[in-house]
Amino acid sequence: MHSSQRRITRPVLGVPTKMGDHCDVTRFRYDQYGGATDPLLMVDHFRMRAQTFGPHPHNGISAVTYVFEDSRSAHLNHDSLGNDGPIHPGSLHWMVAGSGVIHDEWPGGENPESHGLQFFVNLPAEKRDIDAYAVHLESEDVPIYESEGVRIRVVAGRYGDIQSPILLPQKFTLLDCFIASSGAIRIPVGSRGNAWIYSMRGSVNLIVDQESITLDEGYSVAIYSDSLLSINAEDLSQVVVMYGEPVGYS
Numbered sequence: 001m002h003s004s005q006r007r008i009t010r011p012v013l014g015v016p017t018k019m020g021d022h023c024d025v026t027r028f029r030y031d032q033y034g035g036a037t038d039p040l041l042m043v044d045h046f047r048m049r050a051q052t053f054g055p056h057p058h059n060g061i062s063a064v065t066y067v068f069e070d071s072r073s074a075h076l077n078h079d080s081l082g083n084d085g086p087i088h089p090g091s092l093h094w095m096v097a098g099s100g101v102i103h104d105e106w107p108g109g110e111n112p113e114s115h116g117l118q119f120f121v122n123l124p125a126e127k128r129d130i131d132a133y134a135v136h137l138e139s140e141d142v143p144i145y146e147s148e149g150v151r152i153r154v155v156a157g158r159y160g161d162i163q164s165p166i167l168l169p170q171k172f173t174l175l176d177c178f179i180a181s182s183g184a185i186r187i188p189v190g191s192r193g194n195a196w197i198y199s200m201r202g203s204v205n206l207i208v209d210q211e212s213i214t215l216d217e218g219y220s221v222a223i224y225s226d227s228l229l230s231i232n233a234e235d236l237s238q239v240v241v242m243y244g245e246p247v248g249y250s
Helices: none
Strands: 015-018 023-029 040-048 056-058 061-067 075-079 084-087 092-096 101-107 114-122 133-137 144-147 150-156 172-179 184-188 193-201 204-208 211-215 219-225 228-233 237-244
Touching (some): 040 193, 040 237, 172 184
Antiparallel strands (some): 204 211
């Protein structure tokens, strides 16, 4: 999409997806937005209470797990690269599947329930067959932006002068935003940025140039813009924002 064709897609309500008896998922797929989320392929907002998938393969993408701070337990990860450990609440595990990797995941602890996002990011064509590797970021190392009524966890990428310490295979930003009633944040997406915005809690108003839309709890939109994205909260809200440069779906 050319930068002169700026738009906000229609709001998309996540699709409830039952994954066995122990995992509840709200799913969002790129084709619900006409492809406007590129390079983001799919997002699962999950609550997992026991082992669900068993060992399974990935290739040609990055498979990413972000565990929310309010998760009751850590999310355990085991893969064919030799990684075997917890993804603690507030932490990120970014697995660059590349030429191929097998992994398994499940919640840990005596009263397990992990709460988070798992999402797939398409790799640039020249990196889809690289050797698989993983990047891990602990919660205490996530930089935080704070101002009156606003708290933003800069999990990946940059917000203003604050930069996440992780080095990813492509430019990608993940912001976990907490906005008090009547609070607002401004996010420059960039001239080649596709953004996905998800209102996990509360209702927010999004503005891109002269176009605005209300995003109710549980809904998401995608935008393509070379302008400033404004997010204004009507009540206490938690909003996840992800964006990166498109790489195509082939």
